[in-house]
Amino acid sequence: MIKKLHQMGVKSGHMYSAGLASIALSFGTWLMSKNAEQxxxxxxxxxxxxxxxxxxxTFFALGVALRMEETHRDLEEPDMGVFDGAESTRSRTHAGV
Known part of the structure; x- marks a missing residue:
């Protein structure tokens, strides 16, 4: 599912924004319901x-999963030369990925 969302162009930032909007909407609906329906x-x-x-x-968890997918996809670059591939492998090893 995460891979499909990534392929559709959904970014982790979109999910983080949706999470923040959900918090704001939660407060807004609470306030509106409290005042309108006394x-x-x-x-x-x-x-x-x-x-x-x-x-x-849920939105934040999807954002983290998409961030991992984005990072994973960025590390897999198929058109890398021999030197670049060795450098990339060494960088991933040192980064703990």
Whole structure:
């Protein structure tokens, strides 16, 4: 799934942005529900905020997975020369990848 998202052009930054937007939307829906539906009580506002707030960890996790996919793809460059390939292997070894 992550590879397919990467091939479709979805970047890790998009997912991080979606996670931050989810946090803001969570707060906004909580505040709006609290003020607009005063008869429903604070419980309903809390449920709305929590429901949308649960999306953020998913977006952040997808962002991390896409970042790993981007890094993995950047390390695999098929058109590298002999010297560049040896240098790349040595760099990956030292980087712990």
């Amino acid at each position: 008869g429903a009580g604070l419980d309903r506002a809390d449920r709305w905020g929590i429901f949308i707030g649960e999306w953020a960890p």
